[in-house]
Amino acid sequence: MHEGQENVPFTSPDVEIRRAANKRAEMADDINKLFAFFSECKMQNSKFYWDMQLDEDGVVKNIFWSHASSQAEYADFGDAVTLDTTYKTNIYGMSLAMFVGASHHIQDTLFGCALLRDKKIESFEWLFKTFKNCMEDCPSPRCVLTDQDNVIAVAITNVFPKTIHRLCRWLILKNHSEALNILYARDDRIESELLLCVNQTYTPQEFENAWSWFIDEFDLQDSVTLQNLYEIRHRWIPALFKKDYCGRMTSTQQSESVNKLAKRNFVDHQTNLHSFARRMLDIIISREAKEAAETRACLGMPITKTRWSFVVQMSRVYTRAVFKLFEEALDDCTAFRIDMDIGNTNRWIVLDMEHSEKHDWCQLQFKVLADVQKGRYECECKQWEHTGLLCTHLLRTFIHAQVEKIPPQYVL
Incomplete structure (x- = not known):
């Protein structure tokens, strides 16, 4: 515009002054x-x-x-x-x-x-x-x-x-990170085992068993930090409020x-x-x-081809992101064995068969209520009540009981 930098009628300091004036304005x-x-x-x-x-x-x-x-x-x-x-x-x-x-x-x-x-x-x-x-x-x-x-x-x-x-739970552990890091330095397994207790327990009893094993295994009875975390466990350990809906947000x-x-x-x-x-x-x-x-992408989702009618149903009502989680749980449920609970035709025992590397405190079997005629389903792991997503135990039961359609109250 000015045919050369030397002809520009203002300098860098002028620009800074103008910028400061604009900021004040x-x-x-x-x-x-x-x-x-x-x-x-x-x-x-x-x-x-x-x-x-x-x-x-x-x-x-x-x-x-x-x-x-x-x-x-x-x-x-x-x-x-x-x-x-x-x-x-x-x-x-x-x-x-x-x-x-x-x-x-x-x-x-x-x-x-x-x-x-x-x-x-x-x-x-x-x-x-x-x-x-x-x-x-x-x-x-x-x-x-x-x-x-x-x-x-x-x-x-x-x-x-x-x-x-x-x-x-992430902020709870972060706020105690300084003290926890001292504990982690004792044994490189402590951090992973602590996270396993927090994240991979399903029921209150399973968490109590896991925590007790964890404390004894690493001789942490005198840890004030862990004692404080345990005292407020009902406020941040997911296994202890599974009956409360939180939409997958812990x-x-x-x-x-x-x-x-x-x-x-x-x-x-x-x-x-x-x-x-x-x-x-x-x-x-x-x-x-x-x-x-994402909504437009969902409209173009192909209808899933499967021999299970309830899977087709879910592919039509779930969004793409939720149906992906549903498919992952459906795939995982193939690792479970299912047997009828003796004395109750509507109750089943779902057993995890891939437990070779799990701890002794891990709960391997879960009781599932499945009254197909009344359309009533319930699992003791309480994942559906907690997250709104069907657990692997219920899905395994749906397959075994040949459920054709999941009742609408179980589809959030």
């Missing part, structure tokens, strides 16, 4: 620009919801907002919610709180988000009450997973008394992955409030695009 009147953006969203869709809490000086303390599409997602997938407040990705250092769930494509979906100035009980109670008001037409979540924060626990109990509160991984996405691609510690809210909308739009692409 963007920062000016930040709160009013945020409210203007919220008003714009409200005009575009009356279902857009936002609220704020002021401190004693009339200064904005906490802010919550939720777009109409997020509320629709909550109506469909709000049974299990994760909440993580570990990230501070804005210029004011406010904690980002995101209510996140998993969709029918097993993708992260955002229900609402907030910026909190502090992490006191009053702030979390305001946040949960505001979230509840936003989703007034929908019931409270069945299960909420958070980090190990007693303040959040108190607030959930006060606002959502019927909601089950569970702790993220950690706050959904919240953390969305947080990382926001921090990596959309916002940083210099982002002001009105830009922050706009970029969070960009995240929602990007997630919706991915969900739409």
Whole structure:
């Protein structure tokens, strides 16, 4: 444009001055620009919801907002919610709180988000009450997973008394990583065996047997860390709350992955409030695009060819991602033997035949109730109640009993 760099009428310092001036202009009147953006969203869709809490000086303390599409997602997938407040990705250092769930494509979906100035009980109670008001037409979540924060626990109990509160098992182990690493240094098997106790036990009794074996095997009776973890086992060990639905979520991984996405691609510690809210909308739009692409892919799924009618049924009603998990469980169930439980024609014993490398504490057989005429099915491993997905034991029974169609109440 200027026919040579030497003819450009401004220098690098001039550019920096201009950039700083633009930054100041963007920062000016930040709160009013945020409210203007919220008003714009409200005009575009009356279902857009936002609220704020002021401190004693009339200064904005906490802010919550939720777009109409997020509320629709909550109506469909709000049974299990994760909440993580570990990230501070804005210029004011406010904690980002995101209510996140998993969709029918097993993708992260955002229900609402907030910026909190502090992490006191009053702030979390305001946040949960505001979230509840936003989703007034929908019931409270069945299960909420958070980090190990007693303040959040108190607030959930006060606002959502019927909601089950569970702790993220990944964060539990991470918060105790320093002490656990000292234990891991004793024997390179300790970490893997601990994770086996946590992740690969199905029933409360199996977990108790596994934990007892683990403590005795490595002589860890004096470990204060393990004693503390054991005392709160009902809050974070999946085997101990299998009867409670949590939609395959036993950690706050959904919240953390969305947080990382926001921090990596959309916002940083210099982002002001009105830009922050706009970029969070960009995240929602990007997630919706991915969900739409997956939905289109599901429409092109071929009908599965199999001799089992219930598998064809599932291929028509499950999304591609869920049907893949279903097929994996169906394939695994071929390793099980099934026998009728003596004295009960509707009860079966499903036995794992590939147990050569398993521990003595492993539960190898499970009792399955299968009343085909009444369409009633139940397995003592409680995986269906916990995740909404049929376990290998039930699938093995379906094959043996020649079940043609799975009742709709077992298809979530």
